[in-house]
Amino acid sequence: MITCKSCGKENQDHYKFCLGCGGKLEAGSVPAAGAPGPAATGPSAMEGARTMLPPAPAATAAGELQAEANRLAPKPKGGIPWGDSPKMPPVMAPFQLPPNPLATGNRGPRVPTSPTGTPALEAVLAPSAPAPGPPVTTCPTCGKPVQVGFAFCGSCGTRIGKAPSGAAAALGVQKTMYGSGAAPTPAPAVAAPRGRLVLIRPDGTEGGTHPLHDGETLIGRGQGALFEADAYLSPRHAEFTATASGLTVRDLRSLNGVFLKISGDEALESGDIFRLGQELLRFEVISPPQPLEDGTEIMGTPNPGFWGRLSVIVGRDVDGSAFPLFGDAIVLGRERGDILFPEDGYVSGTHARISLLEGQVILSDLGSSNGTFLRLRHERTIPNGSFILMGQQLFRVEFR
Amino acid sequence: MPGRPCPHCGTEVPADNRFCGNCGGKVEPAAAGPPAAKTMFFGANQVPGRAKLTVIKGEGTDGVTYQLNGTDHVAGRTEGAILFPDDPLLSPRHANFTYKNAKLHVIDEGSVNGVFIRIKAPMLLSSGALFLIGEQLLEIEPSPPDLGPQPDAEGTFFYASPKRPSKMKLIQRLRGGEIGMIYRSRAETISIGREGNDVNFLDDPFISGRHAQITMNGDGQVTLTDLGSKNGTFVRITEEAPLNHGDYVFLGQQLLRVEIT
Numbered sequence: 001m002i003t004c005k006s007c008g009k010e011n012q013d014h015y016k017f018c019l020g021c022g023g024k025l026e027a028g029s030v031p032a033a034g035a036p037g038p039a040a041t042g043p044s045a046m047e048g049a050r051t052m053l054p055p056a057p058a059a060t061a062a063g064e065l066q067a068e069a070n071r072l073a074p075k076p077k078g079g080i081p082w083g084d085s086p087k088m089p090p091v092m093a094p095f096q097l098p099p100n101p102l103a104t105g106n107r108g109p110r111v112p113t114s115p116t117g118t119p120a121l122e123a124v125l126a127p128s129a130p131a132p133g134p135p136v137t138t139c140p141t142c143g144k145p146v147q148v149g150f151a152f153c154g155s156c157g158t159r160i161g162k163a164p165s166g167a168a169a170a171l172g173v174q175k176t177m178y179g180s181g182a183a184p185t186p187a188p189a190v191a192a193p194r195g196r197l198v199l200i201r202p203d204g205t206e207g208g209t210h211p212l213h214d215g216e217t218l219i220g221r222g223q224g225a226l227f228e229a230d231a232y233l234s235p236r237h238a239e240f241t242a243t244a245s246g247l248t249v250r251d252l253r254s255l256n257g258v259f260l261k262i263s264g265d266e267a268l269e270s271g272d273i274f275r276l277g278q279e280l281l282r283f284e285v286i287s288p289p290q291p292l293e294d295g296t297e298i299m300g301t302p303n304p305g306f307w308g309r310l311s312v313i314v315g316r317d318v319d320g321s322a323f324p325l326f327g328d329a330i331v332l333g334r335e336r337g338d339i340l341f342p343e344d345g346y347v348s349g350t351h352a353r354i355s356l357l358e359g360q361v362i363l364s365d366l367g368s369s370n371g372t373f374l375r376l377r378h379e380r381t382i383p384n385g386s387f388i389l390m391g392q393q394l395f396r397v398e399f400r
Numbered sequence: 401m402p403g404r405p406c407p408h409c410g411t412e413v414p415a416d417n418r419f420c421g422n423c424g425g426k427v428e429p430a431a432a433g434p435p436a437a438k439t440m441f442f443g444a445n446q447v448p449g450r451a452k453l454t455v456i457k458g459e460g461t462d463g464v465t466y467q468l469n470g471t472d473h474v475a476g477r478t479e480g481a482i483l484f485p486d487d488p489l490l491s492p493r494h495a496n497f498t499y500k501n502a503k504l505h506v507i508d509e510g511s512v513n514g515v516f517i518r519i520k521a522p523m524l525l526s527s528g529a530l531f532l533i534g535e536q537l538l539e540i541e542p543s544p545p546d547l548g549p550q551p552d553a554e555g556t557f558f559y560a561s562p563k564r565p566s567k568m569k570l571i572q573r574l575r576g577g578e579i580g581m582i583y584r585s586r587a588e589t590i591s592i593g594r595e596g597n598d599v600n601f602l603d604d605p606f607i608s609g610r611h612a613q614i615t616m617n618g619d620g621q622v623t624l625t626d627l628g629s630k631n632g633t634f635v636r637i638t639e640e641a642p643l644n645h646g647d648y649v650f651l652g653q654q655l656l657r658v659e660i661t
Contacts, residue, residue: 221555221556231551231555231556231557232556232557232558232559233556234554234556235554235555235556254556255552255554255556255557255558256556256558256559278561278562279561279562280559280560280561281561286574286578286580287576287578288576289574289575289576289577289578290576291488292512294491294492295477295488295492296477296488296489296490296491296492296511296512296513297488297489297575297576298512298513298575298576298577299489299512299513299514299537299573299575299652300537300573300574300575300576300577300578301535301536301537301572301573301574301575301580302535302574302575303574303575303576303578303580304603306574306580309578309579309580309581311582312561313560313561314560314561314563314564315558315560316550316558316560318544318560319582320561320564320566320569320582320584321569321581321582321583321584322579322580322581322582323581324580324581343562343564344562391559392559
């Protein structure tokens with residue numbers, strides 16, 4: 001047994017991350033005294049890593065979900081606990097995709113039966129070791145190293161006391177890392193494509209590549225074997241542009257957009273959309289009330305300090321639940337945090353955070369297994385190794 | 401010589417007496433004609449069968465009483481006889497208290513924020529009806545039928561969060577018109593209060609522990625029930641509404657009580 005330093009939960013020896021809080025477990029952690037761990041039956045180290053992946057839909061018993069639902073008791077700090085005890089039907093099919101509408105057709109796009117476009121990444125996402133460059137301080141809560149200038153611990157999410165450089169500097173640091181990722185490299189051999197998209201299957205294995213030659217590459221349904229079967233891809237979906245100075249991607253106003261797995265803090269604008277597990281979420285700013293022309297103000301609940309709202313998109317122009325955002329930061333997760341998605345096995349226990357820093361709204365991933373994906377508004381330079389979600393499929397971007 | 405009754409105690413007072421022999425109250429000289437009739441009643445302004453409005457909770461006008469002795473009595477921020485110039489939630493001309501067939505009614509004069517009446521029994525809500533619980537302005541929206549996946553013109557399917565069927569949504573409207581939260585209910589009922597309900601407003605001091613309940617029947621009709629709350633549950637009227645003694649009406653921030661003698 002390894003006892004988590006962050007939350008105290010006991011974890012099996014081969015676990016790399018805490019089941020309770022998702023924090024990284026240190027190999028040298030104090031073993032829990034007298035805990036008769038089932039070491040004999042323990043899986044291999046590789047399998048051990050896999051057990052940390054979100055549960056596969058089929059393996060998730062309805063009863064487990066019910067138990068999770070029952071435990072759900074959010075108490076947002078200083079706020080209003082919306083829906084303290086939501087009632088849920090005992091049996092649900094939370095991972096169902098729309099049934100294949102074209103199943104009987106001879107040809108044409110196939111609606112994938114794969115439950116998600118964000119497959120388990122553990123196997124392919126060798127935790128990209130942060131560059132050893134930036135100076136580091138120590139998180140007061142979990143003791144993990146935190147880059148100077150960061151406002152929150154990347155390991156446990158604790159807010160770090162204001163570093164001298166300030167929060168704005170933290171953003172700057174992040175941004176420069178992007179810049180370095182796109183640094184020019186020597187020109188490759190003439191014929192070889194400059195880069196490629198590597199399809200990542202839901203089980204984490206690679207499933208084929210698509211070349212990215214110099215200049216523009218159009219991605220869409222019908223633009224190559226990898227994209228043939230994805231009914232969630234528009235015919236003209238995205239455009240990659242490869243040059244000696246880097247690679248950019250642009251959404252061609254596709255129906256479902258192009259999502260980039262975020263690797264640092266991302267500033268959110270009102271209307272921005274992102275994916276967390278299977279959840280498609282939209283952030284919006286809540287503006288202060290403005291009187292009408294005749295001086296009348298629109299009646300309503302006095303705003304208790306809400307500065308934003310997070311809506312669950314459940315259909316085209318249809319929203320489901322909406323959660324108010326207030327305070328300094330709101331944590332999103334499956335088990336812990338202010339806004340919970342207990343039924344989405346692809347959401348990590350503690351997954352992401354939306355914070356308000358000096359008037360700017362920041363989205364950060366909290367070391368989730370499957371990542372947080374932001375829908376791109378504008379053409380964007382993407383570093384080598386980025387993960388891009390298009391339609392129902394996930395790709396790793398590689399280029400020289 | 402014909403006497404007249406004392407306005408205070410009703411004892412017959414001789415015509416030339418200026419004070420009542422029974423109670424000592426002052427008696428007006430017996431002037432000829434109808435004016436004498438007016439002196440018959442206590443509370444010089446209260447006309448029998450007519451109503452008055454008392455401000456229960458407002459912005460500095462608590463306890464003020466408005467006699468509704470005419471036919472139309474317009475209330476608003478800048479127009480009419482019942483004025484609350486400091487309430488920005490009132491439209492310039494907001495509502496009219498009027499008698500129809502000797503019965504008091506209230507009519508929304510096309511105001512922005514409407515007229516709310518405290519419910520005394522479970523009430524069927526029309527679609528989009530707004531209601532007030534404590535300081536919370538809420539709305540129920542029945543969930544639309546699920547049409548299943550529909551491709552766009554190019555044959556592309558829209559990706560959305562996983563389908564989780566729900567019966568209805570409870571929407572919180574913030575001052576200024578923004579939506580605060582949306583609670584999606586899978587059950588046919590939503591209980592609302594401060595603690596231990598489906599939806600809790602912990603920070604709203606005007607909400608009772610168990611305050612109100614929403615129920616949807618098999619036909620999708622929604623009923624709002626007050627669960628014996630202290631401050632009541634108010635529903636925005638969609639047409640002119642009759643008022644009875646003891647009714648409570650919200651106009652903007654003004655809570656008015658109807659008193660009919």
